[in-house]
Amino acid sequence: MKPNTPVAQEIYFSFQLKSSRPNLNGECPIVFRIIYRRQRKDVFTGLSCPPKHWLKEERSVSLRYPTASTINHQLHRILANAEHHFNKLKFLGEAFTLDDLVNEMKGNTPPPQTLQEYIDLKENEVYRRKGLEISVTTWYKYRRVINYLREYIRIEYQNRNIAISKVDTDFINEFYRFLRRQKNNSHNSCSALMCCMKAIMLPAVKNRVIRANPFDTSIMKREQRERGFLEKNEILALEMLDGLSDSLTLKRDAFLFACYTGLPYSDISKLNRSHIFRDNDGIYLLKIRRTKTGVESIIPLLPKAEAILTKYSPSGDIRDFQWKIPCNQKFNQGLKSLAKLAGIKKQVFVHLARHTFATTVTLSNGVSLESVASMLGHISIKHTQVYAKVVASKVKGEMMGVVGKL
Numbered sequence: 001m002k003p004n005t006p007v008a009q010e011i012y013f014s015f016q017l018k019s020s021r022p023n024l025n026g027e028c029p030i031v032f033r034i035i036y037r038r039q040r041k042d043v044f045t046g047l048s049c050p051p052k053h054w055l056k057e058e059r060s061v062s063l064r065y066p067t068a069s070t071i072n073h074q075l076h077r078i079l080a081n082a083e084h085h086f087n088k089l090k091f092l093g094e095a096f097t098l099d100d101l102v103n104e105m106k107g108n109t110p111p112p113q114t115l116q117e118y119i120d121l122k123e124n125e126v127y128r129r130k131g132l133e134i135s136v137t138t139w140y141k142y143r144r145v146i147n148y149l150r151e152y153i154r155i156e157y158q159n160r161n162i163a164i165s166k167v168d169t170d171f172i173n174e175f176y177r178f179l180r181r182q183k184n185n186s187h188n189s190c191s192a193l194m195c196c197m198k199a200i201m202l203p204a205v206k207n208r209v210i211r212a213n214p215f216d217t218s219i220m221k222r223e224q225r226e227r228g229f230l231e232k233n234e235i236l237a238l239e240m241l242d243g244l245s246d247s248l249t250l251k252r253d254a255f256l257f258a259c260y261t262g263l264p265y266s267d268i269s270k271l272n273r274s275h276i277f278r279d280n281d282g283i284y285l286l287k288i289r290r291t292k293t294g295v296e297s298i299i300p301l302l303p304k305a306e307a308i309l310t311k312y313s314p315s316g317d318i319r320d321f322q323w324k325i326p327c328n329q330k331f332n333q334g335l336k337s338l339a340k341l342a343g344i345k346k347q348v349f350v351h352l353a354r355h356t357f358a359t360t361v362t363l364s365n366g367v368s369l370e371s372v373a374s375m376l377g378h379i380s381i382k383h384t385q386v387y388a389k390v391v392a393s394k395v396k397g398e399m400m401g402v403v404g405k406l
Contacts, residue, residue, distance in 0.1 A: 011036045013082055015059040015075055018042075019051045026050055030071075032078055036098045043102055045078055047071050081105055093163060113209065115162040115201075116153070119146055122200045135266055135291045145196040152178050164204045169214045172197070191221065228346060229355040235259060237342040244341075247326075251334035253308050254325055258353030260305040260361060262376050265328050265350045266291040273319040276301075276309075284318060290377035297377035302361075358384070 012035040019028045027048040034041050053065035060075060061068040085104040089096045123146050130139040152175055153159060172194070179185045179193060194215075204210040230238075238252055258268055267288055275288045284306060286299040301309075301318075309318035325331070332349045339348035346352075354376070362372045373384035 145193040262357035295377040
């Protein structure tokens with residue numbers, strides 16, 4: 001081993017024997033000396049040898065000593081570890097001290113320093129919480145933005161490590177453009193994905209690893225868009241379809257059930273008899289905790305919703321219904337075919353049923369905004385007011401038609 005090991009002529013590593021501090025066995029501790037920017041630090045290695053077996057020029061233990069090979073091997077590993085962490089800190093491009101390097105070597109490291117490390121941490125965290133504290137849908141959203149981020153880094157940065165402190169507003173804006181142009185996401189989809197990106201970076205902001213949160217100056221609000229829904233005649237057109245295959249019949253009935261209950265796909269797919277109750281008046285109620293928000297919804301079942309469940313119940317009791325809801329993708333493919341058969345020109349997808357329940361089935365029939373919000377399981381009534389605006393716009397449009405006839 002060389003007496004001094006320079007790394008890019010900036011730092012010098014060497015091993016020294018502290019002959020002034022022998023232990024009870026007459027062995028002296030070996031320290032790892034680091035000189036960086038005119039500062040020196042001796043780090044105890046936990047290794048020792050008798051002074052007579054220490055080769056001062058080679059900075060290693062004489063092979064005449066019984067455990068010399070083992071000690072020298074450990075010294076080589078310490079040196080390699082030091083060089084690795086020094087190069088790592090240099091690569092990040094951030095200023096660091098001799099103490100920072102020693103902490104890295106000892107494993108007393110501060111929070112992760114690269115964006116890639118934070119991406120990996122969030123991916124592991126969300127995966128562990130999938131199906132427990134967060135919905136599978138949310139996991140898919142995180143996985144999507146993580147895949148986009150890795151692709152963006154691969155294309156734009158040739159897979160180089162990016163210091164988290166380098167993620168600024170410009171980085172966020174460029175990643176947004178990547179989502180819009182290369183990945184063809186709408187603005188609202190990008191806003192949802194950026195919320196995941198913000199969550200990935202949140203630990204770095206909290207731990208002050210990053211000096212300024214780039215999202216403080218990069219506000220990406222969702223654009224208010226009109227919610228689509230089915231009219232009464234379109235619902236009836238679906239109900240009147242006959243001659244369907246068993247697969248299409250199930251998708252049609254499950255979609256209509258969602259129209260009459262407001263349940264999203266995630267809640268329909270997990271629905272079972274434990275969610276159905278009968279009150280003292282003989283009214284069946286759905287009592288289910290929303291997968292997305294954890295908010296409990298209580299929904300009185302309309303006769304048409306009861307009839308759908310009865311159709312799938314071998315015993316005639318709606319609580320004994322038996323159906324197997326297909327995956328979201330296959331469900332939506334079936335709805336596309338059903339819409340065509342029913343002559344519906346709108347794009348029909350599973351979540352459209354929830355919008356239909358809020359507008360055509362409830363608000364348009366005089367159900368209060370507060371009751372609709374409760375049945376939809378909205379955390380804030382602000383989310384429900386979107387549907388109220390749709391209904392108000394519809395009424396205004398119809399009244400304007402009356403004006404032209406008077």
